[in-house]
Amino acid sequence: IDYGTPARQSESQVTLEIDGQTVTVPEGTSVMRAAMEAGIDIPKLCASDSLEPYGSCRLCMVEIEGKGGYPASCTLPAAQDMQVRTQSEKLNQLRSGVVELYLSDHPGESVTGEGSGDDELLQVADKLGVKEVRYPSGRNHQDAEVDVSNPYFAFDPTRCIVCSRCVRACNEVQGTFALTVDGRGFGSMISAGTDQDDFLNSECVSCGACVQACPTEALLEKEVAEQGVPEESVVTTCAYCGVGCSFQAE
Ligand code: FES
Known part of the structure; x- marks a missing residue:
């Protein structure tokens, strides 16, 4: 499993709620890693647990109770009593829109195999149910x-x-x-x-x-x-x- 961002070491722990599940992680851990460690999968393309978070692909957006916007979970540190939602109709709509933009400047087929092959963009598109690209090709x-x-x-x-x-x-x-x-x-x-x-x-x-x-x-x-x-x-x-x-x- 790739947890999306590197593990953090800290003597302090924070406890938060992700999709109704209580999760405790060392302070400094990203929301993405906290979710992935709890078995909650968040779509991602630019994040990897061998690299520092960068926040460029915007696929890992989440909702935080009481806060506006849709922050990237890979660059967002988990905080005490934070309440996170990783799935909603709005998030699905936003993520699908981002994937469509990527696909508008992409061949749309895998080189290495049938279907999505090893191409993570095509795999994410499949998971999100993106079948068509509404945007004209860049x-x-x-x-x-x-x-x-x-x-x-x-x-x-x-x-x-x-x-x-x-x-x-x-x-x-x-x-x-x-x-x-x-x-x-x-x-x-x-x-x-x-x-x-x-x-x-x-x-x-x-x-x-x-x-x-x-x-x-x-x-x-x-x-x-x-x-x-x-x-x-x-x-x-x-x-x-x-x-x-x-x-x-x-
Ligand atoms: Fe790309 Fe978080 S995984 S912005």
Whole structure:
């Protein structure tokens, strides 16, 4: 299970109510993590428990009793006596609208399998029952070329929702700082940050942290794109140095 945000350590605990369920968590824990630990699933795309919360996708909106608006649960710290609702008609409507906007600039099909495959955006769309996109296609990136310069993985901008999970994985997990977000608004896109603008000529060390982090198959191992997701795999860790790179045999 990915709990959405990292676990927090604290001697103080807070008790709150989520969908009528009483939950106690260490102070500093996000509402999203508190809910997920209690078995309550909240839709998410930009959050991961290996990365600090960022709040870019807006899918994890919740309602807080006595407060206005729809805050993102991944960036909202749980507070004593807070009363949270994760499901309502309004929340479903808002989340579906957000998903439709993403899908308006997305191919709408998985690369890795039938239906939604490994594409978390398509999986969330399925769960929310989004069948049609009411918005005209932005098609900002639909003519963009796939960057196949890296020998191990490809970057397809047509699938990218700019959630920044890859950028944060590159920075927070690997400490390489090879990726950034270039541009603004609908024109924004992940960039390897070089004049040549491809992965091969960037600071990328091919560690694969960005590929692991990507929720939409925009960054995908070439083998997986060509042959599909392996049914079985063995992961071993090389003992040659202290980095801890893993090798996967299929
Ligand atoms: Fe909270 Fe994306 S998961 S904003």
